[in-house]
């Protein structure tokens with residue numbers, strides 16, 4: 001039997017002027033709270049170390065690179081790794097990765113209880129645009145600052161459970177969960193930075209954005225019989241509101257824990273990974289029920305083609 005208390009460490013806003021050291025101190029405070037709850041794994045948001053910089057158009061690539069990490073751990077994040085090792089707590093968090101070859105990715109890493117990095121994921125579904133867009137209320141320049149991830153969707157057996165990662169917009173795509181589900185995933189961790197307003201449709205606000213976040217996370221969990229933890233960076237960041245709504249979802253799709261604020265806030269739940277087995281061996285027994293001969297379009301075609 002494998003069970004573990006999983007903690008979601010929602011972060012409140014991080015302003016442009018906030019240092020990585022200050023953010024890491026907040027992350028350690030949440031980690032200490034998670035230790036008090038007996039957590040074995042703590043999940044932090046996408047781009048956890050800085051403000052959500054893709055909202056800013058930067059023509060100067062030297063400035064862009066100030067938001068990226070060249071190695072992990074590094075000087076600023078080492079205290080987080082050291083505290084995790086002292087507490088014997090696994091963790092996952094997101095950051096902007098600049099590789100030695102000069103490639104830029106929106107990345108998350110997974111560690112074991114010894115604070116050793118056991119897994120890395122680079123965001124596949126990059127939303128937004130790559131040039132300044134005068135039509136939008138604010139910018140979302142992920143396609144400018146990052147390449148699509150090149151590592152695919154992988155799982156790792158970590159501390160007794162089969163774990164996979166995704167990042168923010170990935171949570172809206174069923175392909176994300178299914179690629180992980182086909183590898184027997186039992187826990188999917190997903191950090192996010194989701195604006196509380198749609199930059200292309202002002203009328204779409206907080207209520208609908210939270211609903212779509214829940215809907216995506218809960219359906220991904222149910223349809224693949226896996227726990228899913230979605231963790232936000234929330235609140236008014238550099239004048240731009242981000243949704244909160246961090247949740248831990250069980251393999252039936254039910255929400256076990258939910259953040260109530262838009263601040264630094266810890267949620268946690270006791271996750272029994274054996275509970276994934278029922279769905280995986282009955283209604284979502286993929287080997288028995290999937291009909292791959294009818295799924296060809298999913299990998300051979302991107303956009304919809306209307307032929308009628």
Ligand code: CDV
Pocket residue numbers: 046127128140167168169170172192193194195
């Ligand atoms: N960081 C993100 O990927 N944000 C997107 C927004 C732009 C819709 C999201 O899916 O939440």
